[in-house]
Amino acid sequence: xxxxxxxxxxxxxxxxxxxxxxxxxxxxxxxxxxxxxxxxxxxxxxxxxxxxxxxxxxxxxxxxxxxxxxxxxxxxxxxxxxxxxxxxxxxxxxxxxxxxxxxxxxxxxxxxxxxxxxxxxxxxxxxxxxxxxxxxxxxxxxxxxxxxxxxxxxxxxxxxxxxxxxxxxxxxxxxxxxxxxxxxxxxxxxxxxxxxxxxxxxxxxxxxxxx
Numbered sequence: 001x002x003x004x005x006x007x008x009x010x011x012x013x014x015x016x017x018x019x020x021x022x023x024x025x026x027x028x029x030x031x032x033x034x035x036x037x038x039x040x041x042x043x044x045x046x047x048x049x050x051x052x053x054x055x056x057x058x059x060x061x062x063x064x065x066x067x068x069x070x071x072x073x074x075x076x077x078x079x080x081x082x083x084x085x086x087x088x089x090x091x092x093x094x095x096x097x098x099x100x101x102x103x104x105x106x107x108x109x110x111x112x113x114x115x116x117x118x119x120x121x122x123x124x125x126x127x128x129x130x131x132x133x134x135x136x137x138x139x140x141x142x143x144x145x146x147x148x149x150x151x152x153x154x155x156x157x158x159x160x161x162x163x164x165x166x167x168x169x170x171x172x173x174x175x176x177x178x179x180x181x182x183x184x185x186x187x188x189x190x191x192x193x194x195x196x197x198x199x200x201x202x203x204x205x206x207x208x209x210x211x
Contacts (some may be wrong), residue, residue: 002132003068006061007083008076009137009144011050013099018049022092022099034092042076043086045095056171057136058086063178068128071121077137077144080109082117105146118151125155132157134186136174139163149189157186 012018021031030048033040047055058074065073075083079098101109125131133155137144139162149156161184162170177184 001066003066003130004132004134005067005071005073006065006134006136008057008061008074010077010079011046011054013095021048022095039089039091041086042084042088042090045090052171053167056174059178060174061136064183068131071124077114079103080113082113083121103143105142111147114147115151118148122151131155132186134158139189145189154188154190156189158189159184160187
């Protein structure tokens with residue numbers, strides 16, 4: 001069985017739900033936790049902010065990760081702290097700092113920690129043998145691919161079914177895969193077609209429509 005780990009793109013910290021959870025006057029549990037010294041789990045925070053898309057990525061990757069040895073099976077790309085496991089606890093101050101960083105290969109505040117952590121991971125994988133690194137995020141632009149592909153080379157894959165889909169469609173697709181137990185097909189990013197026509201809409205499912 002092929003070893004496989006997942007890299008999840010981050011939720012945007014500039015939307016309505018990000019402003020809601022970062023509001024000092026917010027009184028719901030997650031917002032309260034973020035304002036404590038202990039903070040809240042990164043995966044929970046990004047799932048709240050991004051809703052269907054990040055929740056789909058997190059559930060999918062947790063279901064299908066098969067990392068070698070003691071390496072983490074799921075890591076989240078962050079705007080300013082490289083790669084972090086989804087259980088890492090973050091505070092409102094961390095999120096506010098990240099919100100000032102552009103997810104752009106030209107912004108060193110984003111690329112330096114990401115390249116550092118990606119390099120360490122690539123070195124660890126070299127000792128572990130064959131292992132695929134699957135990017136669950138946009139491949140149409142270079143904001144992740146330009147940084148990660150030179151580090152991981154042919155190891156870096158993405159779901160071919162992502163081509164042409166928007167974020168909500170990708171999230172719904174991954175939730176369906178978790179429910180059915182059917183993993184998506186992956187292709188190497190290097191040389192792949194990363195843009196294409198929008199595929200047919202997914203058939204609505206009650207269990208994903210409520211998420």
